[in-house]
Amino acid sequence: MQKLVDGDFTLAQAASSLGLSNRQVIRLKKGFIQEGPAVLIHKNTNCKPAHALGDELAAKIISLKQSELYRDANFLHFQELLSRHENITISYSALHSLLTKAKIQSPKKRRRFKPHRRRKRKLQEGLLIQMDATPFEWFGSGDKYALHGAIDDATGKIVGLYLTKNECLMGYWEVTRQIVLNHGIPVSLYTDRHAIFLSTVATRLSVEDQLAGKVINDTQFGRAMNELGITIIPARSPQAKGRVERLWETLQSRLPIEFKLAGISTIDQANEFLLKYIPLFNQMFAVEPVNAVSAFRTVSSKLNIDTVLCVKLTRSVDAGGVFSFYNKHFKVITKPSLPLLPPKAKISVLVSPHIGIAVEWKLQLYPVLPYIKPVKKEPVAPSSKQKSTWRPPDSHYYKYGHTLINKVSFEDTDKDILAMLESIFLCKYA
Structure with missing residues (x-):
């Protein structure tokens, strides 16, 4: 210069x-x-930027990340938790730079990228719902519980979550209940080939059997979906329904931390929390569909969802309106507003936690009560005359009489014996 x-x-x-x-x-x-x-020399040399994090705030963020509550959270989830629970707003890039410099790594492992063909999303919300369940240690107690869930293919929205001890029919029904009541009736469900969705006998049908018109009975879940007009599409691999599989990976990373922060340790508490968590998740991850018109069908006011999402079995009533069900008897309660059941009528027995046990006949719902059938008294056979035999009394000598007579004892003294001999041999005879 x-x-x-x-x-x-x-x-x-x-x-x-x-x-x-x-x-x-x-x-x-x-x-x-x-x-x-x-x-x-540049004027900002050795000067801290005005928008830079303070040393105290940076130390607090690092301390929170190393605490037991947030240790297992990945960086993006940790950023959300800081904003929601700690009132700390920080950009992801700044947070990543701060934690990386502190030699803190994200617990979410990155696997090597594998190129694969992506299936395009459905155009409308409600055209396809992917449904599945995953066992996981959600409470960190060492016990695994099954989380049932469903995600919309077009938007990536969670439309239902329900936690149970094991993967079961009730869990899928509760997820379906959330879908129908909160969104409407979808067009189709994309599931795996679990026996809950698809009968195990259905896979054994040959082409000849199908051409001959042989039909396999639906499962209880399949029967319920038929009543709602929902098509079940069974997938042949987990990769086919990859959207719900990736959902499990995200929830397994986030939900245990959310449960820990909320103090949740039971299934009932978790299910109540999940209803509030679904909107937060959708706000973060859901996308807009290509077609804004929803494909969910409106639920009719005449539809009683409790009579659809239940176990239905066919039975016959007798002349008194009594039927047998799992080795127990129940009596159908008739009301003036309900038609009388004819003898030998074929009824549908409905069982679910929401309605208990009820009977459906010609689209009418009847309550039932436990019934104990009277037990018939077995006829007593006439007693045959028994021969009477004479038995000696207890005082008879040959029976018990010898016990009544004093036995001779050789323990008597010699004096007594001599007196006895004198009376016998030395007495005067007339």
Whole structure:
């Protein structure tokens, strides 16, 4: 810069050597003349940016990440938890830089990228719902519980979550209940080939059997979906329904921490929490569908969801309205507003936790009560006359009489024996 001032370099030569524009070199020359070499140092050198994190806040964030509550949270989830529970707002890039410099790694492992064909999302919300269940240690107690869930293929929205001890029919029915009541009736469900959805006998049908018209009875879940008009599409691999499989990976990373922060340790508490958590999750991860028109069908006011999502078995009533069910008897309770059941009528017995046990006949619902059938008294056979035999009394000598007579004892003294002998042998005879 001094050579420029002295005239040893031209303006163009200085700009080319410094890699600056001519205007910038003119400004630097003017400042150098007025203020000296200090003008060449940037004014922000050794100055902390105004928007930089404070040392106390940075230390607090690092301490929270290393605590037991947030230790297992990945960086993105930790950013959300800081905003929701700690009132700390920080960008993901700043948080990632801060934690990385502190040598803290995200617990979410990154696997090697594998190229694969992505199936395009459905165009409308409600056209396809992917449904599945996953066992996991949600409470960190070492016990695994099955989380049943469903996700919309077009938007990625969670439309139902329900936790049970094991993967079961009730869990899927509760998820379906949430879908129908909160969104409507979807067009189809994409599931695996579990026996809850597809009968195990159905896979054994040959082409000849199908051409011959042989039909396999639906499972209870399949029967319920037929009544709702929902098509079940069984997948042949987990990759086919990859959207719900990726949902489990996300929830297994997030929900245990959410349960820990909320103090949740039971299934009932978890199911109550999940109803509030679903909107938060959808707000974070859901996308807009290509077609904004929803494909969910409106639920009819005449539809009683409790009579659909239940076990239905066929039985016959007798002349008194009594039927047998699992080795127990029940009596159908008739009301003036309900038609009378004829003898031998074929009824549908409905069983579910929501309605207990009820009877359906010609679309009418009847309550039932336990019934104990009277037990018939078995006829007593006439007693045959028994022969009477004479038995001696207890005082008879040959039976017990010998016990009544004093036995001779040789423990008597010699004096007594001699007196007895004198009375016998030395007595006077007439």
